[in-house]
Amino acid sequence: MNIQFKKGVLDMCVLAMLREKDSYGYDIADSLSKKIMLADGTVYPILRKLAADGMVSTYLMESQNGPPRKYYHLTESGKNTLEEYIKDWEEFNKVVTGIIGGQDIE
Amino acid sequence: MNKKEYLDLLSKELGALPYNDVKEITDEIDAHFEMAKQEGKSEEQISDDLGDVHELAKSYINCTPYKLPQVLKDKEPKKKSSTWAKIFSIAICCVAVPITCLWVWFDVGLATKIIASSSVFVLRLTNFGNYGAYKFAVIMNQIGSIFYVIFLGCLLYFGIRLLIAAGKKFIRFNRKLWTRGF
Numbered sequence: 001m002n003i004q005f006k007k008g009v010l011d012m013c014v015l016a017m018l019r020e021k022d023s024y025g026y027d028i029a030d031s032l033s034k035k036i037m038l039a040d041g042t043v044y045p046i047l048r049k050l051a052a053d054g055m056v057s058t059y060l061m062e063s064q065n066g067p068p069r070k071y072y073h074l075t076e077s078g079k080n081t082l083e084e085y086i087k088d089w090e091e092f093n094k095v096v097t098g099i100i101g102g103q104d105i106e
Numbered sequence: 107m108n109k110k111e112y113l114d115l116l117s118k119e120l121g122a123l124p125y126n127d128v129k130e131i132t133d134e135i136d137a138h139f140e141m142a143k144q145e146g147k148s149e150e151q152i153s154d155d156l157g158d159v160h161e162l163a164k165s166y167i168n169c170t171p172y173k174l175p176q177v178l179k180d181k182e183p184k185k186k187s188s189t190w191a192k193i194f195s196i197a198i199c200c201v202a203v204p205i206t207c208l209w210v211w212f213d214v215g216l217a218t219k220i221i222a223s224s225s226v227f228v229l230r231l232t233n234f235g236n237y238g239a240y241k242f243a244v245i246m247n248q249i250g251s252i253f254y255v256i257f258l259g260c261l262l263y264f265g266i267r268l269l270i271a272a273g274k275k276f277i278r279f280n281r282k283l284w285t286r287g288f
Contacts, residue, residue: 025137039156039158040142040155041156042165044134046165046169048134048166066141067140070134
C-alpha cells in the first residue's frame with residue numbers, strides 16, 4: 001500500500017486504538033504495524049508527538065515480567081480530536097470514493 | 107544490527123535534541139527490544155522490524171515541538187544598517203543630486219553649442235561666394251570651427267559616459283549603505 005496513504009491516517013489510528021483501553025508502546029506498535037504493514041518504529045515518534053500535544057498522557061505500570069511499562073491514555077482533548085478526525089475522514093472518504101468511482105458528488 | 111548498535115546510532119542521530127529527550131526516546135526503543143525478545147525474536151530481527159534508524163530519528167526530530175538551535179536553520183544573522191549609515195546616505199544624496207543637475211546642464215549647454223557652431227559652419231560654406239576679400243579669414247575660421255566642434259563633441263561624449271558610470275556606482279554604493287550599513 002502507498003506509504004503516503006498510511007502516513008496521513010496514522011495519528012487517527014493510534015488515537016482510535018487507545019479509545020477502548022490504555023495501552024503500552026510495544027502493544028500499539030506491534031498490532032498496528034501488523035495491520036497496516038509498517039515498520040515497527042513508525043508508531044513511537046507519533047506517540048511522542050501526541051503526548052507533547054496533550055492528546056495522550058503517560059504513566060508507568062508494573063508488569064509481571066520485565067521492567068515497568070509506559071502506558072498511554074487518551075485524554076479529553078485526544079477524544080475530541082479523534083471525533084474530528086473520524087468525521088473528516090468519513091467526509092473525505094466519501095468524496096474520494098465518488099471521484100475515483102467517476103460519480104458526480106452534488 | 108544488534109540492540110546496542112541500533113540504540114547508539116539512534117542517540118547519535120538525535121544529537122540535536124536535548125539530552126532528556128534522547129534518553130526518553132532510547133529508553134522506549136530499548137523497552138521495545140526487551141518486549142520483542144520475550145516473544146522469541148532476535149535482536150537483528152527486531153532492528154530490521156523497527157525500520158531504518160535514520161528514518162526513525164528523522165521522524166522523532168520532526169515530531170519534536172522544541173526549536174532546534176538557530177545554527178541549523180540560518181547561516182549567520184544579516185548585518186543591520188545603523189541610523190548613522192542612513193543619515194550619511196541621505197547626506198551624500200543631497201550633495202550628489204545638485205552635482206548631477208549641474209553636470210546635465212553643462213552637457214546640454216555643450217550640445218547646444220555644437221549644434222550652433224555646426225549650423226554656422228554649414229551656412230558659411232553655402233554663402234562662401236559672397237565673402238569677397240574676407241575669403242582667407244573665413245577659410246581659417248572654418249578650419250578652427252572643425253577642431254572646436256570636434257573638441258566639444260569629445261567633451262560631451264565623455265561627459266555623458268562619466269555621468270552614467272558614476273551614477274550607477276553611486277546608486278549601488280548608496281543602496282548598500284542604506285540596507286547594510288558601513
